[in-house]
Amino acid sequence: MDSILRLLMGPWTTYILWVLSDSGPQRFGALKRAVPGISTRMLSERLRMLQAAEVIWRDQTQTIPPAVTYGLTERGDDLRQVLESLGEIAQRWQAEGAFKASQTAAE
Template structure:
């Protein structure tokens, strides 16, 4: 479990996985626009790391410019229920102001 949590802890990682889970395969440019505030460098690093872990797949078509698409593998799809649960918890916590100070407040 610790290895999975370390994989997911990277900056933007869970957000990228959530987008791919909710919206399906995405081209790089679309994914960058969908994840506001992420730099091209960080998105590239996160995608490479997730691909190396076998969580996402990458497909490149030989066009000009190249079209690169990313999507969840079967392993990545295994995380869908976890991401959904975390999203539901985050919405409940946000509704009660738990994130307003930058530190999750105790109830």
């Protein structure tokens, strides 16, 4: 279990997976817009890492510019229920004010 948690702990990783899980396959630009605040470099790094772990797939068409699309593999799809559960918990906790202390500390 530690190995999978280490994979998911990277910055933006769960958010990227959640977007792909919720919205289906996405082109790079659409994915970048769906994850506000992430840099192009960080998104590329996270996508390469997830692809290497066989959690996402990458499809590139030879157009100008190249069209690159990412989606969840079967392994990534295994995480769908976990991501949905985490999202539900996060929404409930947010409604309960659980994140106010961490938001205040960050400001």
